[in-house]
Amino acid sequence: MSTVKTALVIGAGPAGMEAAVKIGGAGYRVILADRADSLGGTLRQLCSSFPRWEDPADLIAYKTEQINKCPLITIKTKTTVVAAEKNGNGYLVTLGSDGLTSEIQADAVIIATGFELFDASVYGEYGYGSFDNVVNSLEFEALLKEWQENQGKTASPGTVAFFKCVGSRDRAKGLPYCSRICCMYTAKQAGLVKELFPDSKCYVFYMDYRAAGREYEEFVRSVIEQRHVRYVRGRPAKVLPEDGRLLIRAEDTLMGMPVEIAADMVVLAAAIVPGPGTRQIARLFQIKSDEYGFIDYNRNEPAKAGDRVFFAGACGFAVETLGAIQQGAAAAAEVIALFNQPNGEEKNA
Amino acid sequence: MPDASGIETQAFFKTIKLDAIDDSLPQEIKTACGVDVETCLECGKCSGGCSNVRIFDITPRQVVKLIKTGQEKPLLAMDALWACVSCQLCGDRCPAGIDIARIMDYLREKAYQKGIKATRYQVQLFHELMLGFIKKTGRVAEGQLIIRFNLKTGRYFKDADLGRRLFLKGKIKPFSSKIKNREDLRRIFQESIEREEDQ
Numbered sequence: 262m263s264t265v266k267t268a269l270v271i272g273a274g275p276a277g278m279e280a281a282v283k284i285g286g287a288g289y290r291v292i293l294a295d296r297a298d299s300l301g302g303t304l305r306q307l308c309s310s311f312p313r314w315e316d317p318a319d320l321i322a323y324k325t326e327q328i329n330k331c332p333l334i335t336i337k338t339k340t341t342v343v344a345a346e347k348n349g350n351g352y353l354v355t356l357g358s359d360g361l362t363s364e365i366q367a368d369a370v371i372i373a374t375g376f377e378l379f380d381a382s383v384y385g386e387y388g389y390g391s392f393d394n395v396v397n398s399l400e401f402e403a404l405l406k407e408w409q410e411n412q413g414k415t416a417s418p419g420t421v422a423f424f425k426c427v428g429s430r431d432r433a434k435g436l437p438y439c440s441r442i443c444c445m446y447t448a449k450q451a452g453l454v455k456e457l458f459p460d461s462k463c464y465v466f467y468m469d470y471r472a473a474g475r476e477y478e479e480f481v482r483s484v485i486e487q488r489h490v491r492y493v494r495g496r497p498a499k500v501l502p503e504d505g506r507l508l509i510r511a512e513d514t515l516m517g518m519p520v521e522i523a524a525d526m527v528v529l530a531a532a533i534v535p536g537p538g539t540r541q542i543a544r545l546f547q548i549k550s551d552e553y554g555f556i557d558y559n560r561n562e563p564a565k566a567g568d569r570v571f572f573a574g575a576c577g578f579a580v581e582t583l584g585a586i587q588q589g590a591a592a593a594a595e596v597i598a599l600f601n602q603p604n605g606e607e608k609n610a
Numbered sequence: 611m612p613d614a615s616g617i618e619t620q621a622f623f624k625t626i627k628l629d630a631i632d633d634s635l636p637q638e639i640k641t642a643c644g645v646d647v648e649t650c651l652e653c654g655k656c657s658g659g660c661s662n663v664r665i666f667d668i669t670p671r672q673v674v675k676l677i678k679t680g681q682e683k684p685l686l687a688m689d690a691l692w693a694c695v696s697c698q699l700c701g702d703r704c705p706a707g708i709d710i711a712r713i714m715d716y717l718r719e720k721a722y723q724k725g726i727k728a729t730r731y732q733v734q735l736f737h738e739l740m741l742g743f744i745k746k747t748g749r750v751a752e753g754q755l756i757i758r759f760n761l762k763t764g765r766y767f768k769d770a771d772l773g774r775r776l777f778l779k780g781k782i783k784p785f786s787s788k789i790k791n792r793e794d795l796r797r798i799f800q801e802s803i804e805r806e807e808d809q
Contacts, residue, residue, distance in 0.1 A: 520628050
């Protein structure tokens, strides 16, 4: 079976892993490449999940096992895509790893390069980068993991304030779009703090909370009503150092009153942006990105980015883990359908 | 600065220290009224449909919000406490099922017990007269109540024209009817007075 087709999946987060599992399961070869040294992507950095408080490590372990069981999937970690050129019905792709390059022939490509966080230091008023206890949401996930591992041995963080829409919904210094997942992971993070440290206080500053998803609204309400996280409607204006703490100034827009709070830590839910890797890959495969750098979609085939190139996950737009997996499966379906054509030709190409 | 209704509103615009808020007021409301204000979605459906909101100084949603933020003082001093007619549209329509009218009742009682006087025109007198009728007959005799109220406040002919029209249409009667079992009624009043004395 020398004619077994090969798909290259770039990025081994939830979307890429799912795509690899599905394509491998359908009987085609998969090369699953990731620049990191293990599978899981950003998901590896996360502590717990919404809306069911499940451990992301379990999900990664499950998908990794599926991948390891499939002989058709080759994992290439610490690997980046160096070059790509059209070659017959596919691409000749140069992969780089530890300074060495190798060439592979890919009959289809799935891009699943994920996202990055917007650089919150753009907002001098929040002091990210200047004050130690102002962190972005991914840095806070690492802290949460640490606290969870040392449960009972760590001192309470005291008062934690969460700022949503840092870089999102900001036409002046940030991005005009809503990053979609911050409302949910912020509720999760605040809820986790209250679970680990019941005597701590958590405040979430929000403009509105957007919980559009199955069990999402119930999740946020449970964090407010059962875990007693305080939601304050208003976008914080300023963080000031005061007596070793952080004084936050904002308006409670529901009452039209200015509010102040001294916090011990500020967590910034920075906007979701495509990473530089996504731009580079888009260039290499000559596919279209939107003005923000997310891979562009077309209405008729939303998982398709170009000729034999598909995409899934947050490189297309901010998406939660579940959505990334679904998109990974959808992109895999496109590849499998393509590979199943009698001559490997796209019907409508 | 007192606004047109005579209520001090200045306190509302002082910066609120969120960390200074304790949850004793929400807890008190939870115990007394069985209402968890944290379930409030801040949607404003209560205020939007309130039958008397045009004469309220603090809207029903703001009442719930003030409880959340533990601000008892403006709650007990607000005019809305006395402008509220307990029509219960707010609670009936609330998506979180919050019984706001019950909260208003509770706050009204608390203000009364604390001797906080209503600033609205003769509202105390009106309440007392009305309760007097109920105590005596078990019913509100609108005609007599209006006449008695206007006599006491010295505005003899204030509702004369309206009263005449209502009378001609049979909407108010010159004499009030009485309920049958006035002994039970007397006991209700007696018990509520005893309960208040116990507190």
